[in-house]
Amino acid sequence: xxxxxxxxxxxxxxxxxxxxxxxxxxxxxxxxxxxxxxxxxxxxxxxxxxxxxxxxxxxxxxxxxxxxxxxxxxxxxxxxxxxxxxxxxxxxxxxxxxxxxxxxxxxxxxxxxxxxxxxxxxxxxxxxxxxxxxxxxxxxxxxxxxxxxxxxxxxxxxxxxxxxxxxxxxxxxxxxxxxxxxxxxxxxxxxxxxxxxxxxxxxxxxxxxxxxxxxxxxxxxxxxxxxxxxxxxxxxxxxxxxxxxxxxxxxxxxxxxxxxxxxxxxxxxxxxxxxxxxxxxxxxxxxxxxxxxxxxxxxxxxxxxxxxxxxxxxxxxxxxxxxxxxxxxxxxxxxxxxxxxxxxxxxxxxxxxxxxxxxxxxxxxxxxxxxxxxxxxxxxxxxxxxxxxxxxxxxxxxxxxxxxxxxxxxxxxxxxxxxxxxxxxxxxxxxxxxxxxxxxxxxxxxxxxxxxxxxxxxxxxxxxxxxxxx
Numbered sequence: 001x002x003x004x005x006x007x008x009x010x011x012x013x014x015x016x017x018x019x020x021x022x023x024x025x026x027x028x029x030x031x032x033x034x035x036x037x038x039x040x041x042x043x044x045x046x047x048x049x050x051x052x053x054x055x056x057x058x059x060x061x062x063x064x065x066x067x068x069x070x071x072x073x074x075x076x077x078x079x080x081x082x083x084x085x086x087x088x089x090x091x092x093x094x095x096x097x098x099x100x101x102x103x104x105x106x107x108x109x110x111x112x113x114x115x116x117x118x119x120x121x122x123x124x125x126x127x128x129x130x131x132x133x134x135x136x137x138x139x140x141x142x143x144x145x146x147x148x149x150x151x152x153x154x155x156x157x158x159x160x161x162x163x164x165x166x167x168x169x170x171x172x173x174x175x176x177x178x179x180x181x182x183x184x185x186x187x188x189x190x191x192x193x194x195x196x197x198x199x200x201x202x203x204x205x206x207x208x209x210x211x212x213x214x215x216x217x218x219x220x221x222x223x224x225x226x227x228x229x230x231x232x233x234x235x236x237x238x239x240x241x242x243x244x245x246x247x248x249x250x251x252x253x254x255x256x257x258x259x260x261x262x263x264x265x266x267x268x269x270x271x272x273x274x275x276x277x278x279x280x281x282x283x284x285x286x287x288x289x290x291x292x293x294x295x296x297x298x299x300x301x302x303x304x305x306x307x308x309x310x311x312x313x314x315x316x317x318x319x320x321x322x323x324x325x326x327x328x329x330x331x332x333x334x335x336x337x338x339x340x341x342x343x344x345x346x347x348x349x350x351x352x353x354x355x356x357x358x359x360x361x362x363x364x365x366x367x368x369x370x371x372x373x374x375x376x377x378x379x380x381x382x383x384x385x386x387x388x389x390x391x392x393x394x395x396x397x398x399x400x401x402x403x404x405x406x407x408x409x410x411x412x413x414x415x416x417x418x419x420x421x422x423x424x425x426x427x428x429x430x431x432x433x434x435x436x437x438x439x440x441x442x443x444x445x446x447x448x449x450x451x452x453x454x455x456x457x458x459x460x461x462x463x464x465x466x467x468x469x470x
Contacts, residue, residue: 012345020341020356021272026332028091029273029312029358030199037203039083042219045239049077049215051407052234052241054222054256055249056080057089058392059385061205062400063247065132068212070404076214077241079234081221081253085202088251088392091362093271093302093314094201095147095292096129096394098122098192100419102370104163106467110369110424114417121414123192125398130194132397136211138204140196141307145290147193148178151185155451156296160187167191178293179286180347188291195292195304196393225256225382232381245407248384249400251392252365253326257377257384262426263367264387265433266326270336270361271314272344273306274354282309284350298444298452301343310357313344318366320437323430331361364390369424370467374402383407387423425465 025032051067053060056078064078100122101107107115133142151157164170169188171177176186210216225246226233234241248256252266282288292304294315301315317336321327337359345351367373367387372395374385383406385399392399398414405415414420428436443457454462 012342016345016353017338017341019353020345021337021359022355024272024337024356024359026360027358028199028360028362029306029310030094030197031086031090032358033199035203036199037084037206040216040218043079043217043236043239043241047077047215047239047241049241049243050075050245051077052232052243052246053078053249054234054246055251055253056084056206056216056218057087057249057251057396058085058202058205059251059388059396059399060247060249061089061202061209062397063249063403064209064214064216065205065212066397066400067404068209068214072212076209077217077243078209078214079217079220079222079236079241081219083218084206084216085199087253088362088364089202089396090199091271091360092198092364092390092393093292093304093312094196094198094393095302095304095391096126096142096194096196097147097391098126098394099391100125100371100395100398102389102391102467106370109467110371111418117413118417118419121398122394125401126192126194126394129394129397133201133204136204136208138201138208140201140204142201143195143290144191145193145195145292146188146190147292147294149187149189150178150183150293150295152182152295152297153448153451154184157185159296159452160185163187177286177289179284179350181349182347193292194394195290197307198393201393222256225378227378227381232378244381246378246382247400247403247407248382248386249396249403251386251388252363255384255386257382259377260384260386260423262429263373263423264365265320265427265437266324266363267366268319268321268330268333268361269314269364269390270317270319270333270340271312271359272337272340272356273358274311274313274344275357277305277309277311277351277354281351281354285348297448299448301340301347311344313340316340316343318441319361320434322434324433326363330363332359333361336361364388364392366390367424368427368466371419371424372396372399373423374399374406374420375423376406380406380409 383403
């Protein structure tokens with residue numbers, strides 16, 4: 001008999017959870033490799049350049065790469081405060097989705113009149129993403145494998161039916177290609193989702209940038225930018241960088257533009273990685289194909305297989321730490337890891353005493369519309385992109401193209417969208433933010449256990465223009 005998903009009254013034996021987590025190391029699986037390239041030097045002394053890119057995650061790397069592809073003679077400098085790909089770009093789940101609007105439902109809410117355009121631009125962006133990897137020979141383990149959305153509660157089945165298109169396949173509980181006592185139905189999106197190895201993607205983009213002549217400096221945090229009339233100056237501890245244009249790709253970290261600091265909030269997401277599954281274990285759960293998966297709750301899990309058939313299992317908890325502080329100690333959260341292990345073992349009881357090898361967390365930049373925004377400042381000499389809300393693997397490439405359009409003064413269909421014209425609502429500052437987020441989290445959990453019905457708190461927040469997800 002199918003049971004309610006993650007019923008609080010149903011628990012896996014604590015000793016079994018202990019065994020599953022006993023050998024998990026507190027490191028990011030993707031970055032736990034001998035193939036990580038050596039660090040580039042830090043900035044020493046003053047530098048001049050045509051374009052300065054601040055931030056060495058996906059968004060910054062795509063911006064630098066596309067700028068050099070468009071104009072090989074343009075001098076491009078990229079600076080990263082720590083190491084290339086060390087933050088969200090090296091520790092995410094590796095889902096590259098075509099959607100630029102956090103799904104069709106969210107897109108209809110905020111961008112109804114533009115949704116067909118944004119959906120087309122998103123699909124074109126994913127196609128160009130794949131083409132770029134091929135063109136530069138980047139082995140990011142890219143797989144256009146699709147994604148299976150799972151209903152774990154009765155009310156979610158109708159919602160999945162509402163999402164059916166010509167590129168989807170619906171499964172009931174009996175025909176689902178993956179077996180779990182918690183699964184009631186599923187909808188496979190076959191065209192608009194790919195999987196990647198996050199660190200290999202970051203390292204591959206870095207190598208392509210270097211081959212094209214981008215100057216990369218690591219361990220060089222920028223503390224502020226100063227308008228210098230025809231140029232902009234970026235201040236670092238070891239020397240100033242003077243640029244004609246600056247692209248800010250700092251995402252969830254405090255923006256160098258004060259006007260943008262209340263438009264994102266740092267939320268921590270956590271992940272477990274299993275040991276490699278045998279062919280027999282995969283057959284036991286029926287997960288033979290390569291698609292990724294997520295469930296349809298507001299507090300949802302996402303999961304996918306790696307190249308060596310491990311299962312990455314993440315999501316559910318979305319943790320905002322008091323004061324919005326971004327600290328390395330937040331990357332580990334034992335309470336969340338136990339909760340994730342409990343949920344995994346109940347989802348796939350067929351796997352018995354499977355072990356996890358890695359446990360980690362990281363910060364994502366949540367915006368109130370759950371959608372990344374882009375814009376220009378300092379008289380058009382500075383462009384910015386932020387607010388990817390966990391869907392930045394592919395969307396960062398699109399944001400890079402928008403920033404380059406803005407810096408080039410180009411009027412394009414990308415720059416004319418309201419994603420550029422507006423940012424959504426600001427997030428209340430501390431001390432309001434922390435208690436507000438906790439209240440919202442409790443309401444989201446209540447919604448999942450109440451047939452998807454929102455309480456007065458969520459209805460009021462939605463009416464004001466705030467969206468929330470786990």
